[in-house]
Amino acid sequence: MAELSTSKSAGAPVGSCPADCKEAMRMVQDEVNKVSRLPGPIERNAAITSAYDKLARDMPENDWVRLASYVSVQGGCAMQVTQGRNLPYVPGWAEGAVPRTLSRVLVNPEKSLDALGDANLTIFSSIYPANRMVANCGYKKFKECVASGEITVNDKIVKALDKMEKGDKRGAANLIAEHEQREIVQPVYDRWKDTFADMKNAEGWIPGDQTSIPVAKTCTRDNLVPLSGDISNPQDRVNYYGKLIDEMYRIEGK
Template identity: 25%
Template sequence: MTQCFKEHPIDDQRLNHNSTPVADCECKEVRLYGSKTLVTDVPILTCSCLWRTYQREAEKIVAPDGELIADPVERNRAINAAYARLWLHDRRFQWAGLAAFASKQVGCGLLHAADSIDLIRDEYESRQRLRDSRRESGILTPDRMSEQAGALRDYKEADARNPVPSVDFRSAEEDLSLVQQQFRHVHDMMAMGNTTLFLDIFPLHEFYAKRGFKEFKQCLEAREGIFGHLKWPVLWPVGEEKLRFGRRYSQILQAFEAIETGNIVDSVEYLAWHEQRNILQPAIYQDQQLVALLRGNHASYVTGLPSGVAQAIELTLTSQCQRVEDGRTIGFSNNPLADLSDINQRMPFVLRAAARFDEMLQKANRSALEQSIREIAAGSQS
């Protein structure tokens, strides 16, 4: 067991009973039906109180000061670590163990997109410095030749590091080129989907871990009702108009019922369907610009054209981003026309990863897998 959840007084209090002794409650005089009456306000522990508390705990992980952690990579690491701690806390939470690796892979994509944006900017700025130098003093001015040679060398090095073809478009009004804007869109959508999924699913695990399946089942429908409260607003980055918060999807109940009865493999599959169909599909995979960019990235990676631009769609069951050739890296598809946004193509990839994760847990290399999860829990990834 490892420290995973913050303890709260309400964790052990009885549902639908007063959470404060009546003798300690304030008694005040009010006018009721035309006469003065003494009234005691007695707080009652409700399902909504529990959901609000556990939702707030998830929010503190990604928004410790009430605002989302500004750096999506840092926020992603906090999410990865929280998933890893869930599995270390309770090995029945196998979906969370797999999610630690899947979310880590999202972080790898965020790093790739951010690095690509920076490398394109470096090439653009070095090219501008070379042009400015030549424009100011010409190409063969003796006292500027050393300086221009250095600028040319810097440009060639930056151009070699640039991961995209030289054909790019940059408007005078835009800070980012067209290709940079595409990388930025993928980056922002991945970060938003990663955060939204965490805010949906972490409180479910905390509620079940602390209150048990009976109350989980009893209270699940009440979760949706905590959204929109003026005093206790819910952090929901995807927006209610795109994806309603806290809906009682059948896969959620099926997943935790499977955990309760010891059908761990089934629980992973139910939660996988929930995350992909109910959360990520409407949150990110219906965005047509993202769909087009993901398809272009995959086709480029499979065909190698253009070379060096694309990143593989894969999941590696280690704490690092780099793929390994010992069976711990699961690829999406070798078909250049494959479409990650199509849930019927995406789910076989997700379920293959789930099966590989479960298989590794049953074998001698379980210790290596557990070590990787501990590294993720500690925030170590590269």
């Protein structure tokens, strides 16, 4: 795995930044809009994951983005499972037979894919733009644009980026994660409540842990980070985020 230096200040720009604040944010939003217009959730996930990967290289001090580059991969893996790809193996059955059969009986594959895609895109479109603008323009320019009212950014994201600029990388990541899980992801769960419940029910019929994920850039069920609690509960997801970021630190040696 390529090492990412995490010593760069959030205030150091790495990308192209127009002088006009609105144009600087519009340039980032155009990137998000281009992703949102891709034809399906799996294609969008690939583009989102690529964007997170590049931003993690440009902004290695951003622990939330670095973890997102792993979690988005696992989201894409889950999407593929809903479509009968990369299915988990259950001993005693033909490869993929159990999950494929259950998916037909208990889960609507199209709705499952759309629900996961909704979560992936909603998180990306809500959190990525401000972080990408800081990478492009530097924190000082970003803060000036927010203070002038020329761009509007969620206050918790602004506070998180301020923490990051002051060197509190974990505090910044935790603040973004709280905002993500409570205010961004939870409405997605509410929109797709029945679909996520069906997916959870189907997973319960498959031997082994089908809910936890690894911190990995490939589709694998090895080295899962165990989830405690209910994935539909925002506080349990926040707690799980903490376990995932600890695992990221461990595997990256940070």
